[in-house]
Amino acid sequence: EPEVTQTPSHQVTQMGQEVILRCVPISNHLYFYWYRQILGQKVEFLVSFYNNEISEKSEIFDDQFSVERPDGSNFTLKIRSTKLEDSAMYFCASSPIVAGVSYNEQFFGPGTRLTVL
Amino acid sequence: DAKTTQPNSMESNEEEPVHLPCNHSTISGTDYIHWYRQLPSQGPEYVIHGLTSNVNNRMASLAIAEDRKSSTLILHRATLRDAAVYYCILKNFGNEKLTFGTGTRLTIIP
Numbered sequence: 001e002p003e004v005t006q007t008p009s010h011q012v013t014q015m016g017q018e019v020i021l022r023c024v025p026i027s028n029h030l031y032f033y034w035y036r037q038i039l040g041q042k043v044e045f046l047v048s049f050y051n052n053e054i055s056e057k058s059e060i061f062d063d064q065f066s067v068e069r070p071d072g073s074n075f076t077l078k079i080r081s082t083k084l085e086d087s088a089m090y091f092c093a094s095s096p097i098v099a100g101v102s103y104n105e106q107f108f109g110p111g112t113r114l115t116v117l
Numbered sequence: 118d119a120k121t122t123q124p125n126s127m128e129s130n131e132e133e134p135v136h137l138p139c140n141h142s143t144i145s146g147t148d149y150i151h152w153y154r155q156l157p158s159q160g161p162e163y164v165i166h167g168l169t170s171n172v173n174n175r176m177a178s179l180a181i182a183e184d185r186k187s188s189t190l191i192l193h194r195a196t197l198r199d200a201a202v203y204y205c206i207l208k209n210f211g212n213e214k215l216t217f218g219t220g221t222r223l224t225i226i227p
């Protein structure tokens with residue numbers, strides 16, 4: 001069964017450093033997402049991406065964050081200068097398109113645990 | 118986003134049916150009712166979704182009240198693997214994001 005994969009599973013970085021979290025969505029999906037979950041808290045939406053551009057973003061997704069689809073398979077989340085409060089699980093998700101819109105299920109990856117020291 | 122209300126936690130015996138309730142009294146006509154679950158240390162997993170009619174799939178059934186102000190996720194025969202946090206989410210047609218609440222933590226008793 002196809003699945004979303006994410007690398008690395010755990011990333012440790014120093015405050016102020018740049019990190020890139022990588023995701024390989026399911027191959028025929030066209031909508032991509034990033035969510036995060038701070039330990040013990042809710043899963044929070046960060047950004048959605050369709051047709052090579054951001055379709056929606058949350059207040060969390062400020063200028064420190066960016067997303068990119070550098071090739072036909074990868075989808076990345078970059079944090080330019082990490083802060084202690086960026087420590088969280090980051091989940092990538094993808095979704096198929098039906099009749100031009102995505103109201104179907106989102107398929108989540110296993111997550112990358114980001115620890116900022 | 119329209120809000121949902123779920124019990125914080127529920128327990129069920131293994132191999133028994135489980136009914137997980139969700140209230141969404143401010144649901145709009147274009148809101149779909151989605152259920153996801155999150156097993157320990159994993160990403161969320163889609164369970165089922167519906168608009169007005171009851172829905173069945175291989176994982177669960179979704180019963181939607183006639184006025185759509187509440188719904189119930191039914192696991193027909195709980196196993197230990199069903200222990201997870203279950204989220205009831207309203208997703209508006211054309212709105213891409215999922216807004217997770219705190220969900221219901223389901224414990225399965227062997």
